[in-house]
Amino acid sequence: MSNPTQLTPDLTIGHLPCHHFQVSAATPGQVVAERFEQEPDLPGVIITHESQVLGMISRVKFREQMSLPDRLEIYGQHPIRALLDFIRIPPLMLSENWKVDDAVQASLNRHKDLIYEPIVVVMENESHLLLDVQTLVIAQSRLLAQANKVIQKHRVERQKYRAIIKEEQAKFQECNELLKSQQRQTEKSQNLPNFHQQAAMVKQAEELAQMNQRFVRIAKLISSEGRQAFQATFQGANSICNNTDKILGVGKAIANDLETVNRTSRTIREAIEQVRHLAVQVAVVTNQMGSQPSGLSQVSLEIGRLASKTFELGNQMEQIASRFKLRVHELTQAARAGANVAKSVTIKIDRAEMALLELEELIAEKDLPSPTAITEPLPVIKSVTADSLVKDIEHAEVAVYELEQRVQQQDSSQYLIQKIQQALKAKKP
Structure with a gap:
């Protein structure tokens, strides 16, 4: 699982914490079940065949099938591909350059039963990682919180600048009144006839x-x-x-x-x-x-x-x-x-x-x-x-x-x- 970097508006899903769990199509289902037991944080497993991704089975769907009677005996000894063919859920595969907001929008656009299915992240080196939707949503919420902090900061600064502008306007009005008063005095003094005017x-x-x-x-x-x-x-x-x-x-x-x-x-x-x-x-x-x-x-x-x-x-x-x-x-x-x-x-x-x-x-x-x-x-x-x-x-x-x-x-x-x-x-x- 990769470590997240500093949260910025340009953050992509390739910078978020992802899981690497990938097996071949011939791997028995019991091996996958044991791995899920050892690592509770794994959101699912990627199934490949000759470096080609055949699909993805999430932990939730795997446990749903294995909890049914006689399913462990059927799929535990057989290749994992049999369970993949039975579930037939197409995975959501996104490039690592997708932004967090766009990835959340793509995930929410899926069927309501598939909204929380993990996302397969395609890296630039053609490797594949699993991104939990919860991690994606948390990253988006942090980004929103950070944006709210920036907005609040700008609001405070705006209020501060407004106060400064009002103060300057009051000073300008005072100077303007003083200038008008001086002009009136000057006009009065000019209206008085002096020797040259006479x-x-x-x-x-x-x-x-x-x-x-x-x-x-x-x-x-x-x-x-x-x-x-x-x-x-x-x-x-x-x-x-x-x-x-x-x-x-x-x-x-x-x-x-x-x-x-x-x-x-x-x-x-x-x-x-x-x-x-x-x-x-x-x-x-x-x-x-x-x-x-x-x-x-x-x-x-x-x-x-x-x-x-x-x-x-x-x-x-x-x-x-x-x-x-x-x-x-x-x-x-x-x-x-x-x-x-x-x-x-x-x-x-x-x-x-x-x-x-x-x-x-x-x-x-x-x-x-x-x-x-x-x-x-x-x-x-x-x-x-x-x-x-x-x-x-x-x-x-x-x-x-x-x-x-x-x-x-x-x-x-x-x-x-x-x-x-x-x-x-x-x-x-």
């Missing part, structure tokens, strides 16, 4: 006074700029009004010219009708007479006069159209000039408004009172805004563009003259 406050007050004066100057400048912008607005409005009057005069002149063009067009239509009538008469006379009579010469003369009159009317219409185009151009230039003036006024007003907004933002940012030097409010002038003026000018430009298109459509005097000439040439006998 000097800084005086300097800051002087800077505020200088800034106030600067605001006054800026306000005056902005007031001046605002008045100039409003004056420019009045001038621009007057210019736009004058241009508007001019546009109205040009429009009236255009209307008169258009009336003349209409009358001329009606005269041309009448002349064309006469030319057509004469052309028809010439054609009829020509067909009735083989030679040209004196009356036909009179008709040709009348046709020539009508053609001359038509040319004169065409020239007159061209002159009227030229004057019409010139006046339309003047009207367009006047409208564009008004638009430019309105845009300039808008830009100046925007600049003045931006300057006023910057001043208001600066005053709001600094949170300062309004300067006392400016007591008069800026004049508020109720007039037409620049945006509405620009829209009116744009509408005027659209109207001028439409007039130009109408002029282009009505400028057809040359085309009418060409048609009359073609008709005369076609009807000439």
